[in-house]
Amino acid sequence: MKIVIVGGGAGGLELATALGRKLGRKKKAEIVLIDRNQTHIWKPLLHEVASGSLDADLDAVSYRAHAHKNHYEFKLGTLGAVERDRKVILLDAFVDEEGEEILPQREEHYDYLVLAIGSVSNDFGVEGVAQNCIFLDSPTQARRFHQRLVDRFIRLNLELTEGKADRKLRVAIIGAGATGVELSAELYKAQEWFSSYGLGNITPEHMQVSLIEAGPRLLPALNDRISSGAHQELVKLGVSVRVNTAIVSAEPRRLITKEGEEIPADLMVWAAGVKAPEFLTGIEGLENNRANQILVEPTLQAKGDPDIFALGDCAGCPITTPDGQQRWVPPRAQSAHQMASTIEHNLCAIIKGKSLAEFQYKDLGSLVSLSQYTAFGRLMGGLARGGLSLEGKVARMAYVSLYRMHQVAIYGWSRTAVVALADKINHFIRPRFKLH
Ligand SMILES: Cc1cc2nc3c(=O)[nH]c(=O)nc-3n(C[C@H](O)[C@H](O)[C@H](O)COP(=O)(O)OP(=O)(O)OC[C@H]3O[C@@H](n4cnc5c(N)ncnc54)[C@H](O)[C@@H]3O)c2cc1C
Known part of the structure; x- marks a missing residue:
């Protein structure tokens, strides 16, 4: 069985890692991760890359090296189209900065496809x-x-x-x-x-x-x-x-x-809002909402095709809020993370011939960091039943721990501890800001 995941972001990379370790290592399934970039940066850090407080070259994860360690295959490519009748995706030709073609247009066959390509900014048609x-x-x-x-x-x-x-x-x-x-x-x-x-x-x-x-x-x-x-x-x-x-x-x-x-x-x-990439509305037989997201069943299988799953910002998953309102699962890293876990479970269930689980979104709260000045947030669930408001250093620590949890999902606990230590050392030996 071949599982192809397109998009190695907050959700896709966690899913490829988990499936590689569970299925790829024992050769129970072939796991392929496709991304248009060669390295992964956790998207919630992009504003830090923009300001210079984070050096993307130091923090980026090389997909190839990570795939080698975690028993999945990485392929460089940009998804252009999905041909559901042939169970094939089309990857655009890959050209370098000088316009030279490095890889031709290609096809990739799948048995199960996971769309995890995230979102793009929505300019709402505002001129210029x-x-x-x-x-x-x-x-x-x-x-x-x-x-x-x-x-x-x-x-x-x-x-x-x-x-x-x-x-x-x-x-x-x-x-x-x-x-x-x-x-x-x-x-x-x-x-x-x-x-x-x-x-x-x-x-x-x-x-x-x-x-x-x-x-x-x-x-x-x-x-x-x-x-x-x-x-x-x-x-x-x-x-x-x-x-x-x-x-x-x-x-x-x-x-x-x-x-x-x-x-x-x-x-x-x-930075006024996001939508899923436009071309997702052109996949015949699948349905989309106004934000171009692929509509999914509670199992996160696309409506109209049980062999395609969607997660994260590109998945349109309806939820009912505690006050009874109908909403979409919000486009956030915690949603992508939680959806990756459900899809991991469901793909393993398919292999074992068991029934699939339904996705339950758990709002774990929100944290906003104002650089190193302060942070604000509210944690939900667990010990914080009813919600726990945080501010200042504690909120900042909770904010940093969100990234550490993503690192735990892709590196494991011990390597994350080493990475955290390396970050502390870099803090002393390198400039605090990227200056070029
Ligand atoms: C500056 C910023 C700050 C944020 N802060 C927070 C925060 O504090 N908390 C929070 O919960 N959320 C935050 N978010 C939102 C969060 O980053 C996203 O909700 C989350 O990353 C979505 O995960 P994903 O896996 O769906 O997509 P992404 O993480 O965006 O990953 C998508 C992947 O798909 C790849 N890709 C895209 N198109 C193609 C294609 N056609 N072919 C091949 N590969 C493709 C991309 O290269 C990328 O690797 C922030 C977002 C931004 C931009």
């Missing part, structure tokens, strides 16, 4: 966003933002040296969900580090971060307490928080609001 704003959907985009940030800081420092005291770096972030809020704080930390690493003319007053939200408050998915706590902390840092402000167009170096106001910006980041 695709051309003028940066998205944080992939490590490449996060690195690109970081490079621009470094270049702008270097130029700003020179301008201030030349006596142009009125110069500022203006960054506009559209969307005050976790990504926008966390990135805003990270940018002030970046400014502090760049100032101490030789660009000493730049002070917090030379940076203007505008966080723009169409709704009435920050972090709309989280409770009022976390939202207002984060709001106050960001204002203290110097962020200009603008709620009830809808952007209707993005132009080079400026945004236009619904009321016709211009917001000038040197860098513009669009």
